[in-house]
Amino acid sequence: MVRVRFAPSPTGRLHVGNARIALVNWLFARKLGGHFLFRLDDTDTERSTAEFAAGIEADLRWLGLGWDSFARESDRMDRYAGAIEALKASGRLYPAWETAEELELRRKLQIASHKPPVYDRAALRLDDAAKAKLTAERGQPHWRFRLDGRRIAWADLVKGETVVDTASLSDPVLVRADGRPLYTLTSVVDDIDFAISHVIRGEDHVTNTGVQIELFEALGGAVPGFGHLSLLVDATGAGLSKRLGSLSLGGLREEGVEAIAVSALLARLGTADPVMPVAALDDLVTGFDLARFGKAPARFDPAELRALSAHCLQIMPFDAVRERLPEGTGEAFWIAVRGNIATLADAADWWRILHRAPEVGPIEDPAGVLAAAPDLLPEGPLDGASWGIWTKAIGAATGAKGKALFLPLRLALTGRDHGPEMRLLLPLIGRDEITTRMGKIDRG
Known part of the structure; x- marks a missing residue:
């Protein structure tokens, strides 16, 4: 079975870049009848919080990305300890005691000597006496994974044939001096244990994938397929990294952007497919194809998202928004206003206008x-034809037509010079309220 995962760290709220990765994994699983795992990579205890974890869950639910199973890394420390011991026993994990300052000085010297700034594996040359001395002086070591130093190649699901030469990389630290395992290790152990078949993530992880493939092999796990999506940039081509705070899902939700619009845009960014408004996530599953994503950076434009959000609202059926509209609203109201709103807050404004005379x-x-x-308001119940009958009679009596006929009536009844079709609003306002509002008008 296809099994994918979305594995954020609860060190902040989700932004559009995270959401794109979550959505693509979810769509990939749903299109292929697979399994979607939501996993919290929460071993960074200094920055991970329960509040952020709850916020990420809320963001995923807002997007409609339900998961088939859930896991939390902090519940699996015994499993990581077993993997660490196995790597030590096989000679792939070795202790090192260098401080960050010492490593930085070495890098500067290597660069000055026109050498690549790669860890020199000095710790591998330590004998038992030297290790004992360093332990006494500096305490417990951190542990590095000894790379094979070879070309790691894979057929990337997005980028095509991809190669990482691990000989050009430093042996990564997998375990801190305090014993805490780091992401590179825990992620691989989890992917093995949960039988993840495909890892789909951002292209900033390409180098890390080369390292992790070696780690999969060292732990005796099946290597999954990998796909690396291009990163998002803004409308000018600049990176989003410094602006992500304003593009958090929480911020977009507070702004009134529709969740389905976020998904509709992110599902097409980076492909040649046109971005179209949709009313439900199922509409995105049907046409999803990971092979459609290109290698070029994907441009994210907040203005495009806001416009798309309005278009998505305009095609939504009443049942899709019923629970989020003011109490008492019906389908006739929704049909009347949805073509003239950008957010559901605008619909609430029109509900107030219809039920409380505006200034x-x-x-x-x-x-x-x-x-x-x-005196010319048609007799009997008001319906969709009443506006036409009324304005025709008024025009015949006054000679007014066009803007001179329609604008005074719209202003008198709604206080707005634009908005939904009056033929739809008139029955919703009702005869008594129309008469009351007309009687209060200062005709200038």
Whole structure:
């Protein structure tokens, strides 16, 4: 079975870059009838918080990305300890005591000598006496994974044939001096134990993938397929990294952006497929194909997202928004207003306008439309034809037409010079309220 995972660290809230990775994994699993694992990589105890974990869960639920199973790394420390001992026993994990300052000085000397700034494996040359001395002086070591130093190649699901030469890399630290395992190790152990078949993530992980493939092999695990999506840039081509705070999912939600619009945009960014408004996630599953994603950076434009959000609202059926509309609203109201709103907050504004007379100042009405209107309101129940009948009668009585006929009436009834079609609003306002509002108008 296809098994994928989304594995954020709960050290902050999700932003659009994270959401894109989560969405693509979810769509990949759903398209292929696979399994979607939500895993919290929370071994960074200094920065991980329960609040951030809850926020990430809320963000995923807001997007509609339900998961088939859940795991938390902090619950699996015994499993990582076993993997660490296995790597030590096989000679792939070795102790080192260098401080960050010492390593930085070595890097500077290597660069000055025109050598690659790669860890020199000095710790591998220590004998038992030297190790004992360093332990006494500096305490417990950190542990590095000894790379094979070879070309690691794989057929990337997005980038195509990809190669990382681990001979050009430093042996990565997998275990801190305090015994805490780091991401590079825990992620691989988890992927093995949860039988992850495909790892889909950002292209900033390409080098790390070369290291992790060696680690999969060293632990005797099946190497999954890998796909690395291009990173998001802004409309000018600049990176988003310094602006992600303003593009958090929480911020977009507070702004009134529709979750389905976020998904509709992110599912197409980086492909040649046009971005289209959709009403449900299932509409995105049908046409999803990971092979459609290109290698070039994907441009994310917040203005495009906001426009798309409005378009998604305009095609949503009433049942999709019923629970988020003001109490008492019906389908007729939704059909009347959805074509003229950018967010659901705008719909709430129109609900207030229809049920509470707005403040209206003097209205220019040289033709006397407002004076003639009350007596010409059609008899009987108001329906979709009433507006046309009413304005035709007023026009015949006053000679007004076009803007001179329609604008005074719209202003008198809604306090706005634009908005939903009046033929739809008139029945919703109701005869008594129309008469009351017309009687309060200052005709200038």
